[in-house]
Structure formats: structure tokens, C-alpha cells
Amino acid sequence: MMLNARKLFKDISDLPTIPAVVSKVVAQLDRHESEPDQIADLILSDQVLAARVVRVVNSPLYRTSTEITSVKRALLHLGFNKVRDMILTSYFINGFEGKxxxxxxxxxxxxxxxxxxxxxxxxxxxxxxxxxxxxxxxxxxxxxxxxxxxxxxxxxxxxxxxxxxxxxxxxxxxxxxxxxxxxxxxxxxxxxxxxxxxxxxxxxxxxxxxxxxxxxxxxxxxxxxxxxxxxxxxxxxxxxxxxxxxxxxxxxxxxxxxxxxxxxxxxxxxxxxxxxxxxxxxxxxxxxxxxxxxx
Ligand SMILES: [Fe+2]
Ligand SMILES: [Fe+2]
Missing domain, CATH: 1.10.3210.10 (Hypothetical protein af1432)
Known part of the structure; x- marks a missing residue:
């Protein structure tokens, strides 16, 4: 059955992609090994990703009393786990948006x-x-x-x-x-x-x-x-x-x-x-x- 699953993927050229940097950030956040500075730098290397992190931390979902404008503060405010989840969920949703x-x-x-x-x-x-x-x-x-x-x-x-x-x-x-x-x-x-x-x-x-x-x-x-x-x-x-x-x-x-x-x-x-x-x-x-x- 797995072979049939792989066959379905063979001819698809418009498969939604997740930028490599996103997978890397998620893996690092998952392992809890890196410092906030290192992860913030990695997130900042992708402007779309950085903007998403800042937008979500200021959304009603995670309401904060003052606006958070830096990725590092977003990481400290939300914690590694929430940032990881938010990033993956948003890319997953966006990948199939409009399809x-x-x-x-x-x-x-x-x-x-x-x-x-x-x-x-x-x-x-x-x-x-x-x-x-x-x-x-x-x-x-x-x-x-x-x-x-x-x-x-x-x-x-x-x-x-x-x-x-x-x-x-x-x-x-x-x-x-x-x-x-x-x-x-x-x-x-x-x-x-x-x-x-x-x-x-x-x-x-x-x-x-x-x-x-x-x-x-x-x-x-x-x-x-x-x-x-x-x-x-x-x-x-x-x-x-x-x-x-x-x-x-x-x-x-x-x-x-x-x-x-x-x-x-x-x-x-x-x-x-x-x-x-x-x-x-x-x-x-x-x-x-x-x-x-x-x-
Ligand atoms: Fe299921
Ligand atoms: Fe289900």
C-alpha cells in the first residue's frame, strides 16, 4: 500500500512546499537545544516566517499587554513549543490554502x-x-x-x-x-x-x-x-x-x-x-x- 501512496506523489509538480528553514527551525525548537538568539537569527533569515511569528504573538490568540515587535521577545513570551506549533500550523494551512x-x-x-x-x-x-x-x-x-x-x-x-x-x-x-x-x-x-x-x-x-x-x-x-x-x-x-x-x-x-x-x-x-x-x-x-x- 505504501508503494501506491508513493506513486501518487510521483507526477505532482505543484506540491505545496515548506521552506527548508522552517523545517530546520521546527526541528531545533523541538529538541530544545538551541538558545533563543540562535533560533531568532534562523527565523529572521526568512522574512515571511519572521513576520508571521510577530503577527501571531500580537494576535488575540496570545494577547499581550504591550506590542511585541522582535522575534526574540516573541520566542521568550510564547515559549519554544508554542512558536514551533504556530509556525508549522500556519505553513500547513497556507500550503493548502485555496486548493x-x-x-x-x-x-x-x-x-x-x-x-x-x-x-x-x-x-x-x-x-x-x-x-x-x-x-x-x-x-x-x-x-x-x-x-x-x-x-x-x-x-x-x-x-x-x-x-x-x-x-x-x-x-x-x-x-x-x-x-x-x-x-x-x-x-x-x-x-x-x-x-x-x-x-x-x-x-x-x-x-x-x-x-x-x-x-x-x-x-x-x-x-x-x-x-x-x-x-x-x-x-x-x-x-x-x-x-x-x-x-x-x-x-x-x-x-x-x-x-x-x-x-x-x-x-x-x-x-x-x-x-x-x-x-x-x-x-x-x-x-x-x-x-x-x-x-
Ligand atoms: Fe485519520
Ligand atoms: Fe481525524
Missing amino acids: SQPFDMKLFWMHSFSVGAISRRIAARVRYADAEKACLVGIIHDIGKVFLGHYCKDEYGRMLKEIENTSYTTYEAEREFFGTTHCEVGLCLAQRWNFPAVYCDVISNHHFSERATEDPLLTAIISLADFYCLSHNIANSLAQAAVPGFSEENSWSILKQLSKAPIASGLEHFLSELDSDYEEVSREVDLIFNTMTAL
Whole structure:
């Protein structure tokens, strides 16, 4: 199946690119190894990137009392993790901006941001070391769908029509229509964009967290957040409730096993505790959406 995913990329000449400097900045921020000065210099070597960082730090999303005009101050104010997430999300959104899709892109982003926001909350509850990373990976987990939707638009549209209001899911239908899935295609795209290995692993295995090799706990977090959003019908553009082979039980046992905080409840109860955050999550999702699409 992976071969089929790679074949899809072969003849595409207008694939959105992420500037090499952006991948480099993200990798450095991810490793927490560099000094703010070094990262600021790297960001400043790309004027579009520098302008985005300053614009976002002053947006309602991160409201500050005084205007921040330097990249270094933005880094210190937001912290490395938030800057990393914001950069990658904005390039991801912009990369596919205006590229037509057979599904509602706004709902797609709402689903992505909801999975991000829920992932962050699950991460905090299991004391995962980098809750912001969980949010970011949650946002980008389904990138393969955007690729298939745009570059195989007619067929993807036909596929969606066929499975609408059936128990068939995109994952299963993609396999039949394309001989590959959004997970494999997403992996190809993430590798092309030089995403860190752990991001690639989650994108590729978010429907089968037991296959994750880089960070199984992170993959389980994203997988359960995805399940939560689908089963609660949050921004579910494809009218689907679950994914065959998507085993939330597997993700759940990985989560319980690797959690840094004791979990006494069952899966249903654990997820239902997220319900009280629902309003806060939808406000946050609106804010991220408005900020990121305005860049
Ligand atoms: Fe997915
Ligand atoms: Fe998803």
C-alpha cells in the first residue's frame, strides 16, 4: 500500500512546499537545544516566517499587554513549543490554502483543531511531557486527507458520496478506491516536508496506535482525541462515527500503561470527563481558526 501512496506523489509538480528553514527551525525548537538568539537569527533569515511569528504573538490568540515587535521577545513570551506549533500550523494551512477540495475545508480545520485541543487536554491529564506537541500533532494528524482530496479530487469526491451515511469509513474506502490511505499519504507528505520522525509516526499510525514506534503514548493520545471528536460528532465533515480497525481499546490500554498519572476510571468515563471542557474547546478552536487563516 505504501508503494501506491508513493506513486501518487510521483507526477505532482505543484506540491505545496515548506521552506527548508522552517523545517530546520521546527526541528531545533523541538529538541530544545538551541538558545533563543540562535533560533531568532534562523527565523529572521526568512522574512515571511519572521513576520508571521510577530503577527501571531500580537494576535488575540496570545494577547499581550504591550506590542511585541522582535522575534526574540516573541520566542521568550510564547515559549519554544508554542512558536514551533504556530509556525508549522500556519505553513500547513497556507500550503493548502485555496486548493479546492471535495469536502468542506472549514469543517476539516475545525476537526483538526478540535483534535488538537482535546489532545492537549488528554496529554495534561496523563502528564505527557509536552502537551503543546500533542496539540500540534493533533492538528496535523489527517494531512493525508487534504492531499488526496485535492490531487485526486474527483475520485475522492465520488468515494465520499458513496460512503455518505453508510457504516463505511474514509480509511476503509480509501483502501478500496486508492489502494492506500490518508495515513500513508500523510506520511509521504510529512517526510517530504522533513517533519520530525515522531510527527511522521503519529500521522502514519493514528488509526493503529499499537504500531507506533517513536512515541506510542503520544500516538494513543491523538488516536483517543480523534475518537472522542468523531464519536461526539465534533466538526465531522464526513458524517462518520467511527473507523473500522480503529481500535480505541488498544489506544486506551497503551494510554493507561504509559500514563504518568494514575488512571482509575474506564475509557468511557475518562472521555466523558472531557465533556465539561467542550465550550472552552470550541472557543479555543474558533480562535485558532481565525488567527491561523488570517496569516
Ligand atoms: Fe485519520
Ligand atoms: Fe481525524
